Amino acid sequence: MIKEHKESRLKEEVLHVISFMLNERQVTCKIKSSTVLLDLIRDHFSLKGTKPGCYEGECGACTVLINEAPVNSCLYLAVNANGKNITTIEGLVKSDGTLHPVQESLIEHGAIQCGFCTSGMAMSIKALMNQYENAQHVPGDIRIEIPTRNEIKKYLEGNLCRCTGYVKIIDAAEQLFAKEDQ
Amino acid sequence: MDFEIINPATTLELLGTINELQSKHFRFGAGYSDLLMELKKKPEENLVVINLSQIKDTAFTGLTISPDHVRMGAMVTAHKIVMNEQLNKDYPVLHQAALTLASTQIRQVATVGGNLCTASPSGDIACALVALIAHCEIMDSTGKTKSIPITDFFLGPRKTVIKKNEFLNGVLVSANNKLSKNIYSAFLKIGTRRSMECSVVSLAYHIQTDDDGDIIHAGVAIGASAPTIRFAKDACDYLIGKRFDHIHQKEKEEFATKVLSYADPITDIRATAWYRKEVLYNLSKSIFE
Ligand SMILES: Cc1cc2nc3c(=O)[nH]c(=O)nc-3n(C[C@H](O)[C@H](O)[C@H](O)COP(=O)(O)OP(=O)(O)OC[C@H]3O[C@@H](n4cnc5c(N)ncnc54)[C@H](O)[C@@H]3O)c2cc1C
Ligand code: FES
Ligand code: FES
Secondary structure, eight states: OHHHHHHHHHHHHOOEEEEEEETTEEEEEEEOTTOBHHHIIIIISOOTTSOOSOSSSSSOTTEEEETTEEEEGGGSBGGGGTTOEEEOGGGGSOTTOOOOHHHHHHHHTTOOSSOTTHHHHHHHHHHHHHHHHHGGGSTTBOOOOOOOHHHHHHHGGGOOOSSSOSHHHHHHHHHHHHHHHO | OOOEEEOOSSHHHHHHHHHHTTTSOEEEESSOTTHHHHHHHSOOTTOEEEEOTTOOOHHHHOEEEOSSEEEEETTOBHHHHHHBHHHHHHOHHHHHHHHHSSOHHHHHHOBHHHHHHTTOTTOHHHHHHHHTTOEEEEEETTSOEEEEEGGGTEEETTEESOOTTEEEEEEEEEOOOTTOOEEEEEEEEEOSSSSSOOOSEEEEEEEEEOTTSBEEEEEEEEESSSSSOEEOHHHHHHHTTSBGGGOOHHHHHHHHHHHHTTOOOOOOSSOOHHHHHHHHHHHHHHTTO
């Protein structure tokens, strides 16, 4: 009995110190082994823009960028954030408050209703822009052309929206690439 | 969900950790897209997770293409497979399987090792690798490796041959036959939704023909149709020597019947056993249509 008690106390005490870039700011914190990145971002750093939807990797509301790539933060262990570069929806906005073109485009197209999916959508669209912009740099990788409407749809399959019917969200994304083409 | 985590940074440290933990209950964690869901549904007591995702060794994380084979470290992600031009060209079945796996976000983290070791009958990358008759490179805690054909890897749902002191280090796929002129290779997945779905049935095939159009190599695997992914050997043998573009209706039916003889599907929330068989039969015929 005593031994068990000791063991469970030990368990609680094991914390990991991690350090990473969060929206271009170096941060350090102590976490439990099983903490997921979504909870860390929302509860420890009070960045509430990243939404908890299903906690099962299904809805994409919790999407953040890890080293520029989109990941479900609900299924990502915070331990593995150590040393990485993490961007949340709050990191898209410039320090003077100017919105990112992805956000502008979503607003312009009326692609937001209740807004619960919006941060995740914005992060996924931003990730697709990153992939497109960085495409030419990785040897052996498929060359990426400007994504077609169907490719945009395929890319956003992991982001569910219960309100808009998707058309306006896809319009918003498509227009960003049309702009890049000019 | 609660567990302790250990983060080895090299394969050597990993071996040490496995040795130290032999008397404890531990699991490996790679991309965590299966493991976290499993632990949330069914927490395990006194669990230690050995985190594979901070190991830097390229044998574990890299993808190398040499003249006689492709080697993927266990930590190669579905995203990495999708993005590789050579794999897309030489093994369309693998490219397509990786591309239909879950979503953009999950493909970033989901690994080849996780897809194989979770041993789900509906694992997409696993199904493609069975059709490609890949070899699994298993390492034990002394650092010794052995290579076994993937057809011997799965023992049942969620069960593989990997023992407690072992882990999957990588996967090898042989280069295509030097005489092969055309490759007919694809991954067909039927789900109740187009994406993000465990398949109702899946069929992976990789068929090579020579200059005359005769089939010189055939690999066909079925997913979500039996307790494990299965290699349809009789169906593959049946094709050898036939002209790919001259397969008659009767032969298509015989081929599909042979594929179906490997199926032993269940009825569950996604589909009935009857439906799975019908779909599989028609998918098999569709290869030649
Ligand atoms: C929303 C959602 C949708 C999904 N859709 C699909 C889908 O369409 N198709 C599909 O095939 N899968 C799907 N999956 C399942 C999952 O994403 C894949 O099986 C994935 O490849 C698992 O890889 P991982 O690296 O995340 O594995 P993990 O979760 O890290 O590990 C899975 C298992 O393998 C073991 N393991 C991992 N690596 C090793 C190793 N090197 N040696 C020994 N053991 C190891 C772990 O201990 C664990 O038991 C989905 C999952 C989610 C959450
Ligand atoms: S909360 Fe992460 S995918 Fe739904
Ligand atoms: S706007 Fe409500 S879920 Fe998308």
